[in-house]
Amino acid sequence: VSTQSTGSSPPFSFSDIQNINSHHKNQNEMDEETLKSIPSQVGTLIMSLNGTVISSSAELEDSATQHILFRIVESVGGVFSAPEPFKRLTVSYGGVSYLVTIAGDHIYVVKKRA
Secondary structure, X not given: OOOOOOOOOOOOOHHHHHHHHXXXXXXXXXXXXXXXXXXXXXXXXXXXXXXXXEEEEEXXXXXXXXXXXXXXXXXXXXXXXXXXXOOEEEEXXXXXXXXXXXEOOEEEXXXXXX
């Protein structure tokens, strides 16, 4: 699921992905510092697959927002029902984008301003 208005730039760039990949300890592991290194991020969130918050920062520290983001991931069906969950999900609206990645046993979310 990805929604973007016509003419807007993508919510993240190839260099963002390269930056994340260069900091991975392995393909299934990221940490909060890696997420915080993404340009234009205004909040980070790491959750377990059952929705337990492992760490959060800035604009994603609010428990109501965390719950909503987990419900979105859950409703997409990628965590629990599919044999192989989705890898990336982008939700864009109102000048912000939420970038969601599932890797290993964690859900990683970065909130970015457009």
